[in-house]
Amino acid sequence: MRRNYIEHGERYIDRPWSSLPATEFARFKTDGNRTGYETLCFNKRRQLVALVMAEVMEGKGRFMPDIVNGLQSTLEETWWGLPAHYGTKMQRAEDQNVDLFNAETAGMVAWISYVLEERLDSFSPLLRKRIDSEIARRILDPAVKNNYWWKRAGMNWNPWIASNWLTCILFCEHDDKRRAEGIGQIIHALDAFIDAYPEDGGCDEGPGYWDRAAASLYECLALLRAATGGTVDMSHEQKIKAMGSYIYKMYIGNGYYVNFADAHNNRNMQQVNVVYPFGLYLGDRTMTSFAAYTAQKARITERAATIYDRSGNWPTLGRELMMLGNINSMLRETPAEPATADVWLPDLQIMTARRGGLFVATKGGHNGESHNHNDVGSFIVYTDGEPLLIDPGVGSYTAQTFSNGRYGIWTMQSQYHNLPMINCTGQKDGKKYAARNISYTRGSLSMDLAGCYPDSAEVTEWTRSVKASSKGVEVTENYTLREHRGTTALTLMTVTRPDILCDGTIALNGGRRIAYDPKQLSVSIEDISPMLDAHLKGVWGEKMYRIVMTVKGNKTKGSIRYKVI
Numbered sequence: 301m302r303r304n305y306i307e308h309g310e311r312y313i314d315r316p317w318s319s320l321p322a323t324e325f326a327r328f329k330t331d332g333n334r335t336g337y338e339t340l341c342f343n344k345r346r347q348l349v350a351l352v353m354a355e356v357m358e359g360k361g362r363f364m365p366d367i368v369n370g371l372q373s374t375l376e377e378t379w380w381g382l383p384a385h386y387g388t389k390m391q392r393a394e395d396q397n398v399d400l401f402n403a404e405t406a407g408m409v410a411w412i413s414y415v416l417e418e419r420l421d422s423f424s425p426l427l428r429k430r431i432d433s434e435i436a437r438r439i440l441d442p443a444v445k446n447n448y449w450w451k452r453a454g455m456n457w458n459p460w461i462a463s464n465w466l467t468c469i470l471f472c473e474h475d476d477k478r479r480a481e482g483i484g485q486i487i488h489a490l491d492a493f494i495d496a497y498p499e500d501g502g503c504d505e506g507p508g509y510w511d512r513a514a515a516s517l518y519e520c521l522a523l524l525r526a527a528t529g530g531t532v533d534m535s536h537e538q539k540i541k542a543m544g545s546y547i548y549k550m551y552i553g554n555g556y557y558v559n560f561a562d563a564h565n566n567r568n569m570q571q572v573n574v575v576y577p578f579g580l581y582l583g584d585r586t587m588t589s590f591a592a593y594t595a596q597k598a599r600i601t602e603r604a605a606t607i608y609d610r611s612g613n614w615p616t617l618g619r620e621l622m623m624l625g626n627i628n629s630m631l632r633e634t635p636a637e638p639a640t641a642d643v644w645l646p647d648l649q650i651m652t653a654r655r656g657g658l659f660v661a662t663k664g665g666h667n668g669e670s671h672n673h674n675d676v677g678s679f680i681v682y683t684d685g686e687p688l689l690i691d692p693g694v695g696s697y698t699a700q701t702f703s704n705g706r707y708g709i710w711t712m713q714s715q716y717h718n719l720p721m722i723n724c725t726g727q728k729d730g731k732k733y734a735a736r737n738i739s740y741t742r743g744s745l746s747m748d749l750a751g752c753y754p755d756s757a758e759v760t761e762w763t764r765s766v767k768a769s770s771k772g773v774e775v776t777e778n779y780t781l782r783e784h785r786g787t788t789a790l791t792l793m794t795v796t797r798p799d800i801l802c803d804g805t806i807a808l809n810g811g812r813r814i815a816y817d818p819k820q821l822s823v824s825i826e827d828i829s830p831m832l833d834a835h836l837k838g839v840w841g842e843k844m845y846r847i848v849m850t851v852k853g854n855k856t857k858g859s860i861r862y863k864v865i
Contacts, residue, residue: 301604301627302357308605309354309363312347317373320344328383332699337383341401345408348374349617352412353605355419356621364419371412371420371427375434380405384697396438398448400460400512404616406439407464410471411617435472439465444482451489454496455670456509459516462486462493466523467618483524490520494539501542502648504669506561507550508693511571514543518578519618525581535581544582547575548590548638549645549652550661554685555597558652558661560678562671562694565839572600572607573616573623576630592633601631642742649735653743653768657684658864660773662766664738664747668731674707676727676735677749678717679766681773681864683810688864689718690793692844696835710831715791716846720749720764720777724786725757743768758782772865784854790821790862792847795840798825806847808864814847816862821849 320340327333348370355363374380385399396402413420413431420427443465450457469482494517503510521540524532534540550558559566572595579587598607623630643652649664662679673694681689692711694701700709707729710716714727727733727749735747746765753759761780766773777790796809800823806814816823826846836844851860 301601304602305353305357305605309350309352309357312351313363313366315347315366317347317370318344319373320377325383328386328699334382334384334698335696341382344370344374345405348412349408349620350605352416352617353620356415361419364416364423367412367416368420368423368427371409371431374405374409375430380438384699384702396442398439398443398446398461398465400457403439403461403464406435407467408617410435410464410468411621414471415621432472432474435468439468440473440478440482444478444485451485452492454493455505456513456516458489458493459514459520460512462489463516463519463523463618466520470523470527486520487524490517493517497539497543498645498647499539499542500645500647501539501544501546502645502650503543503546504561504648504665505671506559506563507547507557508559508563508565509561509671510547510550511574514546515571515574515578517543518574518581519622522577522581522622535583541582541584544578544584544587546645548586549640549643550650551590551638551640552659552661552682552685553637553639556682556685556687558650558680559691559693560650560661560663560675561669561673563691564694564835566691566693567839571616571619572598572630573619576633577619577622577626580626580629586636586638588630588633589636590638592630593635593637595630596635644740644742646740649738649747651740651743651745651766655743655768655770658682658768658773659685660766660768662745664735664745666731666734667727667729667752668733672729673712673717674714674727674729674733674752675717675719676733676752677747677764678714678719679773679775680718683812686810687795687840688808688810688812690795690840691718692716692793692836693839695833711836714752716793716828718792719790720762720779721787721789721791722753722757722759722762722779723781723784723788725753727752728754737763756785758785772863774861774863777860779858779860781856784856788851790849790851790860792849794845794847795843797827797843797845798847800825813865814862815865816849817860820852820858820860821862822852824848824850 324337327336351363351367355367381397381399381402387397409431413428450461466486469479473479503513505513521534555567557566572591576588576591579591639654641654652661659682660679665676667674667676680691694711706712715721733752735749736751737748739746744767749762749764750759758781760782763778765776799807801807804816804818826848828846829843832844
């Protein structure tokens with residue numbers, strides 16, 4: 301592992317440090333593109349962290365000239381945040397707004413100052429003084445002075461920023477009064493986050509954001525326990541335990557996770573460098589064994605420095621160092637892939653069931669969740685750890701993604717989830733559009749979806765039941781409409797081309813089929829591959845299809861049953 305970190309850092313010796321172009325920053329406003337600037341920004345920070353990890357591992361000073369130059373270049377940047385988070389109140393170049401990546405970069409720089417203290421001071425004592433000054437200006441001062449909305453939020457911004465803010469206070473704030481004031485505000489913010497979280501520990505932002513929600517909360521709790529000599533210790537709190545265990549409860553197999561909401565990649569999304577320490581903190585052996593399994597599959601002893609190359613601001617330096625503090629323990633852990641048979645999260649209204657080679661997950665909830673898609677009642681099915689019926693997830697973020705035009709994006713719409721279109725009408729966004737009459741028994745979830753649709757759908761009841769058994773997954777749709785005004789159809793999403801057979805079945809991959817009544821439903825297949833952007837192709841491959849099962853006739857009341865077998 302040491303050799304891998306060193307060799308990875310050697311790639312960056314004598315490599316120039318890039319500036320971040322203002323014209324690229326401005327693209328978010330001019331054409332909605334945010335990934336161009338983010339790529340340049342994240343690559344620069346990857347370069348710096350790679351050099352730091354190599355120096356930590358080798359300890360001979362060989363990487364220090366490049367680290368010093370990288371730090372200097374980073375400290376000279378106007379703002380450490382991203383264009384998508386640029387505040388409307390920032391009217392002057394020296395204005396600072398605390399966003400996710402302003403905080404993330406500050407945390408990275410603070411960790412560098414901490415672990416390389418003597419080597420940086422041997423170059424010049426002024427460098428670490430400059431670091432302290434810049435961190436105070438960019439995060440410590442504005443975070444304390446301003447009542448930012450994220451301090452009261454129950455979503456990822458709160459702990460994600462707080463974990464980096466706390467790191468900066470502990471390493472770079474030397475005034476005891478200011479330190480106490482900042483930590484006090486952080487504790488109040490974390491209380492707000494924990495209070496807003498459901499008792500079942502479910503993350504309504506999906507497993508893709510658990511990494512920066514519950515996992516970032518863990519970072520805060522670990523730092524607070526260390527800084528207070530164990531006085532602040534929440535490792536035995538049941539809600540914290542539930543928040544940690546959520547991640548393996550949403551694990552499907554073969555690296556896949558349940559990917560409701562904005563999941564950028566539903567495979568291998570979790571970082572070992574936080575899952576293992578979090579599991580240790582909680583004393584959760586399933587979680588630590590799962591982390592060891594993930595580390596083994598990722599060949600962490602051979603590829604430690606590169607396995608996170610695609611995970612945003614790689615790697616969160618503090619997480620990497622905390623993992624390495626427990627590396628011998630992790631490598632002695634018995635690896636085990638979690639295979640929970642049944643999970644029910646009553647607050648989030650998510651069910652998973654594993655029956656033989658089949659895995660099914662379905663959700664209730666409402667359409668005002670964080671990172672929401674209009675997907676109440678949707679379900680996914682995997683067979684032998686491979687996708688069968690899918691949730692497409694989300695494409696590349698653009699200016700539209702978090703604007704009033706969010707639900708103009710096809711991946712957010714119910715007609716591109718495994719859901720009914722009722723009278724040519726899809727679900728509507730908003731918290732009031734919610735499932736009702738939820739009924740769960742092991743392996744079976746039933747709910748009325750009528751309230752998820754606007755009045756134009758003319759639906760008074762649409763009770764969907766999803767039941768998993770050793771024979772397959774059975775879906776029943778019982779419905780009552782006020783009137784028939786247009787086409788009603790059931791849509792199913794898949795990534796391998798289905799074949800419509802003549803006997804009322806649709807052939808899927810893995811030898812699986814959908815059995816339906818051809819007297820009730822007519823079936824067509826739509827190739828929606830041209831709608832995939834580069835990001836979605838990177839997740840699913842080049843192809844995606846929509847199965848449309850149209851209800852025959854104009855009845856206003858009926859019952860439809862189909863099975864995945």
